[in-house]
Amino acid sequence: MSWNISRLRSRTAGALAAVASLGLVLSACTSYDTYSAADARSEAKGGVQVKAGMKAQAGPVDCEKVKCIALTFDAGPSEHTPRLLDILKKEKVPATFFLLGKNHVDRYPELVRRIADEGHEVANHTWSHRILTDRSSDEVREELSRTQDAIEKLTGKRPTLMRPPQGRTDNDVSDVSRELGLAQIMWSTTAKDYSTTDSALIEKRTLDQAGRDGIILLHDIYDGTVPAVPGIIEELKRRGYTFVTVPQLMAPGHAEPGKVYKP
Template identity: 90%
Template sequence: MPWNISRLGSRTAGTLVAVASLGLMVGGCTSYDTYSAADVRNGAEDGVKIKAGVKAEAGAVDCGKAKCIALTFDAGPCEHTPRLLDILKKEKVPATFFLLGKNHVDRYPDLVRRIADEGHEVANHTWSHQILTDRSSAEVREELSRTQNAIEKLTGRKPTLMRPPQGRTDNDVSDVSRELGLAQIMWSTTAKDYSTTDSALIEERTLDQADRDGVILLHDIYDGTVPAVPGIIGELKRRGYTFVTVPQLMAPGRAEPGKVYKP
């Protein structure tokens, strides 16, 4: 039965996520094509090259040359988000926030505005964290469009990126995402912060998996995550990484709606 993390304590939610993730691994997965940030930058999707003369915006990071990595946070905003935003502002680090609608976007509208106003990428993580591959196309459309509309009402802009709960997607989800103008973004690094409140462990797991063009998955809804962020940022900067949003990671290319992107 689908569950809603918004109504669960962090320990209970973490247990359920871990069990669900294990079920995904042992139960098999749907086959679909994926594309990397380098594919998008090089115009390699479907063999189509970016037209000559297309350049990144002035002042933008060239991730074809720089050692870039994207920090992403799922399922907020929440009571921990202000502290996280303070950290990111102090460190001058942009991030991508995949926001959950029910009990989050609708509960913390000022935080949604702040995330956007401070230059972070605002993205879609569905309305109530339903497993989209278990839903009809109409239900998938409702889960995504409701969050799209709520975010647009607060920020004036609809997201162009989404992350399916637990990373589960299929052709039907891709079709609806394409219809709504949403590219699907997966990840390369997970600290499994749903399973622990140990900030040092979250930091260690993240740093062990970090790599160029990587996409780090964290959740600001869990108690141990935000305290781990300063250490993660500090060490990755020391290693020569430049932090970017997911769209900046792909620039001057752009993620195409409906397609699945995975480092």
């Protein structure tokens, strides 16, 4: 039995790595409007979101004045997530977790609850990591809503953020996301941790790209990633960064459903 589980995990990680390696190239094939965290903040301060009936709330810090950066983790939880949560708790760093439904949320329900209970943002990364732009609207809705339901059942809260696999989206995906109350969150920094188990390299790639209002993309399913996190946190704190969740990065605004946010 343990051999079968290991083989399944290996296949899942391998499949995710294969599609992720194409992500930046393929996502460039589709044109869509993008917005930034700064856009969300300025709209709220200008009253745009308030006029639309959206309540603007201040975050724990003002990211207009403070150097903020958001750690995000895709495709978990996994057997590596408990160690990651221990690190984040010790360092008092909040993160945003874009959770995968099949073989992850449904396999590690206690970790989903722990992520939420420890104050991290729980978000949606689809049910089975299918490329949404290759699917019908009904299939996109199924991929997202199934994960929404599973997370809500475990945490009592429906996610408001999602990250499309490979970062591939289009107008149809945006329409379904809007319908389900989900904003789409891209990234500014990727360590391509699916391609290496070298934690030092993952740390270097992350730090080389890190910037203010940045969103760091990592995966808590690969062997080399979690060991790189302490060094990433230590160095970014030394550089004066404050770690926030994605919603905190946008406060007092918030990510609007259907829109695509990219630093």
